[in-house]
Amino acid sequence: MTTRAPDALAPLTGDEAQHVLSEALAMSSAAEDATAILESRVQALTRFANNEIHQNVASRQQALTVRVVIGRRCGVASTSRLDSSALRQVADRALALARLTPEDDELPPPAPAAMVAPLERFAAATAACTPEERAQAVGPVMQAAAAAGLNAAGALSTESICLALATRGGRFAYHPETYAHFTCTVRSDDSSGWCDRHRRDWRELEAAPLGATAIRKAEQSRVPVAIEPGAYTVVLEPSAVAELVAFLAWLGLGAQSEQEGRSFLSGRIGQRIAGESITLVDDATDPRGFGRPFDYEGTPRRRVTLIERGVARGVVHDRRTAARAGVESTGHACAPPAVEGPLPYDLVLGTGDATIEEMIGSTERGILVTRFWYNRVVDARRTIVTGMTRDGTFLIEGGRITRGLRNLRFNENVLDVLARADAIGRHAEPTVFDYAGNCVIVPALRTRDFRFTGVAPF
C-alpha cells in the first residue's frame, strides 16, 4: 500500500509522490515510453449568505494519470486510488487502450531530459488554515454588512496542491503550491457591491477591509437608474478586464487553434491587432501569479510574448504543436486528454501609469464597471464576446462617480476594446478562473466607445 496515513491533511510530499509515480511507471514496463502524473489537493471553503455561514466543506482529492506509448499508439487512464492494486489496474488499462488505438503519425517522441527550476508557490499558513480561522475571518464581514442593513454572501477558500510528474526517461518534477481566495457580494434591496482577491497566503486576503469595499459599492449604487444602451467610455476595474482578456486564451493564443485556422491570430502573426500600449505575455514566473514551473508533459514553462506593443508575436506550444511548427515546446501542455491543445495559463497584461481615480477624474461622461458576468463567445474568429455588468456599475459625470446604474449587456470585440484603450492602470491584480485553473494578471483600463446593447431591469 502506498496510501499515506489518513490523519495527514497536507497534499503528498515530494518523496511520497515520487514513490507512487515510480510504482506506476514500473507497472507500465510493457510500454516503450510512459509518463505518470499525480495531482493531490486538500481544499477547504467556508461559504456564507444572508449574513450567516450556510455551507462549510473540506475535501482531500487525488488523481493519478498514466500515459503510455506503444509504437505510435498512446493510451491514457486515471484513478483516484493510489494503492498498489489500483496502480496495477490503471497501468494495465492505459496499456490496453494504447493497443486498441490506431497509429498516430504525429505522436511526438519522448520528451528529452530537462532541468526544471522550482517556483516558490507554497505558503505554509494557507495549508494550516483551520475552519475556525476561516469563520473568524468572514465573521466581521457579515457583521459589518448586517450593521449597515445589508446582506453579505461570499466564500473564503484555501487549497494545498501538489503536482508531480515522472517519465520512463528519468524525469521527475514536483511542485507544491497553495491558493487562497476571498470573494464577497453585499446586497441592498436594489443594489450590490463586490470584492474579490486571490493570493497564495491566505493572510493576505484581508477579508474585513476588502469586504468594506463591497459594502461601500452596495451603498453607493443604491437607487440605480437605467441608461440608454449605446457606445460609452468605460473604466474597467481589473476584474472586468480579466474577464475579457481571459477569453483571448481560448479564442486563439494556443497553437492548436492557430494551426487549425480557428484562431483570431491565424495568418496574423507579425500584424498589428491591438493598440500600441498593449503587451500581453504568458509568464508562469510572475511573482503575483500562480504559475507552475512545468507543464503536463514535464516541459519547463517558458515566458512567451503573445502581443508586443499591439503586434501579434506568437502562440504557446506543447510538444505536438511544436513539432508541427518546427519549433520547441514552450511548456504549455494541458492535462490529458488536452483536446484544446496547449493554452496560456498565466497571462499578464502590461501595466500603464494611471490610477483608477485618475481615469475616473479625467472622464467627462462614462461608466465604471466593477465586473462582468456570464461572458460568452458570440464570434470566436472576431473575438466578439457578450456578457453583463454586475455588482457595481456606476455613471461617471464630470470626472466623478455620480450614481449607480442598472446592469448593462455588452457585445464587444475584445481586441478592439484593447485597441481603443487610452489609459492603463499602474497596478495589476491576479484573477484565477476556478473552472479553468488559469490566472490572468491585468490592470484596470479605460476604453472608448464600449458597446452596450441592452439593459437589465435592476
Added chain:
Amino acid sequence: MNSIADRALNAAQLAGASYADVRVVATRSQFLEVKNHRVSALQESTTHGLGVRVLAGGAWGFAASAVVDQREAERCAAEACRIARASAPFRRAPVVLDPLRPLEARYETPVAIDPFEVPLADKIELLARATNVMEGEPRVVVARGSMNFWEDRKLFASTEGRRIEQRIIHSGAGLSAAARSDDDLQWRSFPNSFGGHYEAAGYELIERFDLAGNAAATAATAAALLTAPQCPAGVSTVILDGSQVSLQIHESCGHPAELDRVLGHEANYAGTSFMTVEQCGRLQYGSPLVHLVADATAPRGLGTFGFDDEGVPAQKVDLVRNGRLVGYLTSRETAPLLGQGSNGTMRAESWAHLPIIRMTNINLEPGSGTLEELIASTEDGILMVTNRSWSIDDRRYNFQFGTEVGWEVRHGRRGRMLKNCTYTGVTPEFWNRCDAVCGPSEWEIWGTPTCGKGQPAQTMRTAQGAAPARFHDVQVGVGYGS
C-alpha cells in the same frame, strides 16, 4: 461499503452530530474523440471516495476523501463535525430539515446496451467513419466526433435510517464540423452542440443517432454558412428548435426556479432569481401555453434518478402552470421555509462535493403540431437552430443567445439560410410572447452535460424536455448589429 458508511455515521454521532449522512461513490468515465483522421482522445478515469455531511450545533459541516477505508471514514466524520461547530456561532438560526422516514431502496438506470461493454474498436470505427465523411467537404478544417460515457455507483446512508444504492449511467455522442473561408469560420454540430446529445441511457442511444448518415449534411451546412447572409438586426418572430428551447428553459426557468438561488444562498457566485417567493402563484411567467415541470422520473433524462443525494425520492412537480409561476426546486433545508417537503433535487458532482439544489429534467410540456406545420403558419420570421452562444444576468432576466444556423421564414415557407443568428430579451416578457409549442412528435429530452453552480464550483448533468416553439416580437441580430 456498508461497513464504511456505518463507521462514518457512528463516528459523526459520537462527535455530536444531530444528523449525518454519508455518500460512498465510485465513478468511471470514458471519453473518445476522433478529429481530423486521428484519435485525439481516448481516456478512461475512475474515482472513488466518500463524503460525510453532518449537522452539529445547528450548522452544516462536510468532509470528503479519496481514501475509502474505515479510519478515513471516521476522520471525515470528525472533521465534518469540527467544521460544523466552527460555523455554528455564525448561524442566525439552526438548520431544520423536513422529516424523512427510514427506507432501504435500490435504483438503476435502465439500459439496453451497457456502454462500457461495447468494444472500443467499434466506437472508434464509427467516429472515424463519420469524421471521414465530414472531411470530404473541402472547406471543413476541423471534423470532430466524440463519445462520453459515465457510470456512478452510489451508496447513500443516513442516521435517519435511509440506505439507498443507485447505479446511474449516462451516454452521449456527437459530431461537429468547422468550415473556414478567408474571413469567416462557421461551426455546425449534430445532433446538438456541447459535444452532442446526452441521455440516461446506454449505447443504444448512440446507435439511434446514425452519426455517419448525418455527417455529410453537417459538414455541408457548415460550409454553406460561410456564404450565407448575416442574420438581420431588428424585431422579428422567432421559431426556436427544440434544442435551443431546451437551453432557453435551462437558463431562464431552471436556474431561477432553484430555491437556494431565490433565498440568496448563491448570491455571490451563480446569482439570485427574479422568481422571488412573493411572486409564487402571482407571476405570469409566460403565456398560457407555457407549462413547465421538474420531472426527475421522466425516462432518459440526465436529471432522472431514483433518489437525490439527500435520499429523497425522485418526483414530478409543477414550476409553471398555464404560464403562472407555481413552484420551485427544493431541498430538505429550503422546502420547510415554504411549508413544504423537499421535492428531491439535491445532487453533488461527486463524492467530494456537497449536494446542492440542481435542475432535474425541466420539461416544457408539448403543445400540438409539427415544426413544418408551425413554419407553415408563420408569415414572417426566423427559424434558429442549435445553440452557439448563451448568456444571462445574475437574476436571470436579461439573456442573449446565438445559434449555429438559421433560416428565413417567409409566407409559411423556409427561405434562405442565415448565419450568426442572435436574439435577446427579458425572461418573463419573452415567455409571455410564446404563441406556439409543437407537439409530442417533435418533443425531445435534451441533455446539458456541463451545468455550473456552487462554491467550490460543481458541474452537473441536467436535462430539459422541449419541442420547437414560436415567440413574437423578439429583438434579433443584436450580437453583431447596433
